[in-house]
Amino acid sequence: KNEVEQSPQNLTAQEGEFITINCSYSVGISALHWLQQHPGGGIVSLFMLSSGKKKHGRLIATINIQEKHSSLHITASHPRDSAVYICAVHGGSQGNLIFGKGTKLSVKP
Amino acid sequence: NAGVTQTPKFRILKIGQSMTLQCTQDMNHNYMYWYRQDPGMGLKLIYYSVGAGITDKGEVPNGYNVSRSTTEDFPLRLELAAPSQTSVYFCASSTQGPLHFGNGTRLTVT
Numbered sequence: 001k002n003e004v005e006q007s008p009q010n011l012t013a014q015e016g017e018f019i020t021i022n023c024s025y026s027v028g029i030s031a032l033h034w035l036q037q038h039p040g041g042g043i044v045s046l047f048m049l050s051s052g053k054k055k056h057g058r059l060i061a062t063i064n065i066q067e068k069h070s071s072l073h074i075t076a077s078h079p080r081d082s083a084v085y086i087c088a089v090h091g092g093s094q095g096n097l098i099f100g101k102g103t104k105l106s107v108k109p
Numbered sequence: 110n111a112g113v114t115q116t117p118k119f120r121i122l123k124i125g126q127s128m129t130l131q132c133t134q135d136m137n138h139n140y141m142y143w144y145r146q147d148p149g150m151g152l153k154l155i156y157y158s159v160g161a162g163i164t165d166k167g168e169v170p171n172g173y174n175v176s177r178s179t180t181e182d183f184p185l186r187l188e189l190a191a192p193s194q195t196s197v198y199f200c201a202s203s204t205q206g207p208l209h210f211g212n213g214t215r216l217t218v219t
Contacts, residue, residue, distance in 0.1 A: 041213050042213070044210070045210075097154060100151055
């Protein structure tokens with residue numbers, strides 16, 4: 001079993017829909033990252049969080065440490081949101097960053 | 110700031126050849142990382158560094174070497190390229206906060 005599991009693996013939505021991507025992990029963590037990888041391959045950090053909730057524009061990230069679960073929400077989705085969204089968790093040491101396999105999101109106009 | 114700069118963007122190697130993937134950052138970040146990304150798989154850590162002169166192995170270090178002589182630069186060396194090293198390589202940096210990634214190097218070994 002992977003230490004970081006994302007669901008769904010693939011997601012297709014219509015423009016304007018509310019989107020949720022889930023991340024569950026099985027190890028103790030100090031922080032969790034949400035990353036966005038564009039079709040061209042570049043990776044951008046969206047959020048780093050260790051508790052509660054963060055919001056940036058139409059993106060919201062939440063984490064429940066007790067349940068070892070995080071969600072990434074996108075409100076009023078747009079075709080430009082089409083990308084792969086990656087969850088990664090920080091274990092004990094700085095080098096111990098464990099990545100999920102990503103969720104491929106496609107938003108249709 | 111340029112952020113994290115990786116070169117080259119693409120490279121084709123023959124089996125047994127060697128090469129160095131360059132990574133430099135201008136944000137004065139202490140932490141730097143090399144990852145590889147294979148199709149359908151999550152990013153895997155090859156090597157990381159917590160500061161100049163300090164490097165450590167990640168999850169998949171075999172076949173690679175690194176050095177960190179300055180804060181800015183963290184080159185990744187492939188000594189004897191093998192087909193299993195065909196992948197996309199990403200360099201990243203941070204200061205214990207959000208990660209900053211380079212644009213990646215697509216390497217093919219034939």
